Amino acid sequence: LRWKFYDADDYHPLENKKKMAEGIPLNDEDRIPWLCVLHDVLRREDLSKQDAILACSALKKMYRHVLVNGASAIESSQPEQPGGNPALNILFVHLDGPRDIIAGRLVKRRGHFMPPELLKSQFDTLEPPSAPENFITVSLEKSLPEIVLEIESTILQG
Numbered sequence: 001l002r003w004k005f006y007d008a009d010d011y012h013p014l015e016n017k018k019k020m021a022e023g024i025p026l027n028d029e030d031r032i033p034w035l036c037v038l039h040d041v042l043r044r045e046d047l048s049k050q051d052a053i054l055a056c057s058a059l060k061k062m063y064r065h066v067l068v069n070g071a072s073a074i075e076s077s078q079p080e081q082p083g084g085n086p087a088l089n090i091l092f093v094h095l096d097g098p099r100d101i102i103a104g105r106l107v108k109r110r111g112h113f114m115p116p117e118l119l120k121s122q123f124d125t126l127e128p129p130s131a132p133e134n135f136i137t138v139s140l141e142k143s144l145p146e147i148v149l150e151i152e153s154t155i156l157q158g
Contacts, residue, residue, distance in 0.1 A: 001053075001152065004045060008056035011037050025121035028062070032074060035063055039070040042088055059125045064092055064133060093151055094129050097140025 012020075016030050038056060045052040058064045065073045068087045103119055129135035136154050138147055 001051070001155065003051040003053050006038075006041055006052060006054045008034070008038055008054055011041070020118060023117050025118055025125070028060075031063060032066060035066040036071050039067050039088070042067065042090070043070065043085060046088055057122065058092065059122060060127045061129070061133070064090075064129065090134060091155065092129050092133060092135040094135055094137045095140050095147070096128070096137050099123060101140055 012034055016026055016034060019026060019030065035058070038054060042052060042054060054067075056067070058067055062073070068090050070085065099119065106119060128137070136151070138150050140147070142150070
């Protein structure tokens with residue numbers, strides 16, 4: 001697609017990386033500032049008319065809401081600012097698969113700060129996307145070329 005690619009893991013603050021490396025799951029307070037930074041990255045690309053792909057474990061609906069709307073998604077007590085930034089148009093791709101397949105892939109990663117032992121906490125936190133969110137679900141049981149083709153086809157169809 002020739003789109004810019006971002007890995008959300010590259011944007012975790014050192015404190016988050018240390019916490020995960022110690023086997024401690026992140027909580028909302030750890031994730032929200034990180035998600036706001038990611039929203040800003042996507043907003044910057046949107047403003048420059050650049051399409052982008054972000055690999056990110058946006059596990060909860062609230063996290064995806066922050067990616068779309070930025071900090072305003074959590075500042076609900078404040079009224080909408082006139083002339084504020086509109087929501088980003090994001091297609092979420094929910095890669096869905098059995099825990100054993102995902103665990104097998106995690107074990108093969110080398111040099112990553114998140115140990116496979118945190119996978120259970122990720123599944124415990126997961127809120128799969130649902131309507132009216134803009135998403136597709138793609139099975140991890142497919143081959144990598146099939147997964148890529150399904151995502152590309154959806155994007156190209158608009």
